[in-house]
Amino acid sequence: MNNFKRTLLAISLAIPLLASAQDVKKAPSGWQNLDLKTDSYFGISTEKAYTELLKGKKHSTVVVAVIDGGVDTAHEDLRDVLWINPKEKAGDKIDNDRNGYADDVHGWNFIGSAKGNVQYDALEVTRLVRDYKSKFAALDTNNLKGADIAAFAEYKKMRAEVSESAAKAQKTFTGVNNFKVILDNILAAIGKKDPNAEELVKYQPKTSGETYVQKTVLGALPQYKTVSAFAEAEIMPAWNHYKEQAEYNYNVDYDPRSIVGDDYKNANQRNYGNTDVTGPNADHGSHVAGIIGAVRTNGIGIQGVADDVRIMAVRTVPTGDERDKDVANAIRYAAANGARVINMSFGKAYSYNKKAVDDAVKFAISKDVLLIHAAGNDNKNTENENNFPNRKYEDGSGIAQAWIEVGASGPVDDASLKASFSNYGKTSVDVFAPGVDINSTTPGSKYALHNGTSMAAPAVAGLAALIRSYYPKLTAMQVKDIILRSVVKIEHKVKVQDGENTREVNFDELCATGGIVNAYNALKLAATYK
Structure with a gap:
């Protein structure tokens, strides 16, 4: 050739595939927070909730852990919502709070060491x-x-x-x-x-x-x-x-793990890494963090879903597949240090040590943490295709109950509503949320449009944090129940691409609730819980 x-x-195949573009009309910046009836875009009605339900109401700060590739801690729209470890003194190289991580002021980086940071890794x-x-x-x-x-x-x-x-x-x-x-x-x-x-x-x-x-x-x-x-x-x-x-x-000979310097096969090892929660490429994690909680009142940039959060940055995901040991330790770290919600916008088709992740998930649930996970961007039915991590425990002991699996939707209420790239599953995915052309924070105090279930999951994580902020007595399971019960049900069919063929299905074939999350409905429902 x-x-x-x-x-x-x-050019004809690779670039459009990478872009994950959809043939939908361009929506305005921040459309994910708009209301379908009043704004004509299928957002989650965040602004309507603030305007009609939350004015003057008391709220408390909620810590949300972003387990990702890093967060730009200097970003103009994020720096004021970063989690600050109250018991840690920055820069003294002492583990002041004795949690096993010295100088973990904004979180922790499990894919680095004094030698530097892992930027690229192989797939699992x-x-x-x-x-x-x-x-x-x-x-x-x-x-x-x-x-x-x-x-x-x-x-x-x-x-x-x-x-x-x-x-x-x-x-x-x-x-x-x-x-x-x-x-x-x-x-x-x-x-x-x-x-x-x-x-x-x-x-x-x-x-x-x-x-x-x-x-x-x-x-x-x-x-x-x-x-x-x-x-x-x-x-x-x-x-x-x-x-x-x-x-x-896909390079079998490439293995950067020596940079971390841990005993990789020892899944019980906890104390490794460094304090650099930004890392060499914080684009993805910063974008996720902004969707959750970018400052709503500073008159710049964008508005996150939640108005009183602190973002705990836990760097775990390289360019390539995350490792189960790091994911397990990241979940444990977040849960042990006060996170009430954990966002996990990552996934892979194979797992090296699922038990380690399962045990960490069980630990987080014991701490009343709600875990939010992106369903993946391969347009696959995860009833039949593996996507890790997932809520099913490998030992057969059941499933992680305080877990929400999120697919991605577009801005228009028609047959294109399911994002073309989004994974789906009648019981394996719970809800859908906006994930197409989402404008959010990127490194260097910049902003960009990204697509993916990675963008849908933080919309739900932000909603979970919003509920826990205004109704702090609710448990993780109650918050999950509220989010799932308050979705906007989709009554029309949507398109699903199967190879060269397109079929139309009911939305309840794509997720358990058959709907899109909605902040306004969720907060109204939360007010009825005792």
Whole structure:
């Protein structure tokens, strides 16, 4: 396949896939907090709740843990809502409160040490392939017995998955890179970084590849206005994404764990990490934190769902898959240090040590914590597909009751309401919440639109915190019950994409409640609880 064909493949397939775009009308910034009846956008009616239900009411501060890739502690819209450990003295390198973590002023980072921070990691399936490879290298695979037979079959399946995914990532990266190189050459020939449409039209392509790139960019200019804006929105995200997949996510030889320096196989080890809760890439975690509790009264940026929260930053998720040991310790840390709500906008298809996470979840529930988890962005039915962590205990002892699983919805009340990328499940997902074109905080006191169930989960976490703030005597299970009972039920069918086919289903086939969370309804219902 020649370079031009590879470029076509990358641009036509890879970039739209990465963008997770939906064919819906653009909603205004903050639409997730609007009301369907009064504003015509299917938000969760946060502003209506403040206007009609909460004025003058007393409220107390609620700590919400954001277990994620890091939070920008200097952000203009977040710095005033950060959790501050009241018993810890910053910078003295002493564990003043004796919780096992010295100088944990705003939270803790479980994927770093004095050596630095983990930024990239492999996917869990890649790490499992590496472990299996080491195990079976010392065995005669022609004479396996007992459990090793099944393990070897699983190893071969995962090895094939990793090999295929790595090849696809490299191929797609090559295509995107070729497009980028051709575009750079055209711009160099024109002599401008941002030529206008007339200047682009005047350029005489020298190859079929240049013809295609010229046509593609010209077609994008009405939307993006400038060439650099198009490159920033479409080319560079794809370039970075597939480069990361090829070099880190599906690279069996890549293992950054030595940076952390822990005994990784010892799941009972708790005290490792460092104080850098921002880390090298806090984009995702900062965005999540802003949705939950960005300052509502400072006249800048955005407005979070909850008006009296403190964000506890627990850095756990690299670019790649989080590790079960770190997730378990992050949940324990949050629960032990006063979090009432934990947001978990992450997930993966394989689990290395589910028991460790399950035990941590049980600990958090014993502390009356409500856990909110994003359902995932693979457009899969999680009744049949694994998505970890999840509420089902591996030992068969039941499920985590104080847990809400969240799918993502769009702004328009029509067949497109289910976000095209969102996972779903009749019993495995509880509710849906806004997750398309959500504007929130990003590093450097900036703001950006992101898509994902990662954005839907914090809308629910913010609502849970709002309820617990105004009705502090309610238990985690009562708050969950209120959120689930107060959804806006969807009475019309919505589209679900199955491969090349589109089908329409009732919304109660996608989640247990059959609805979208609603702050106004939830707070009215909360007022009736004793």
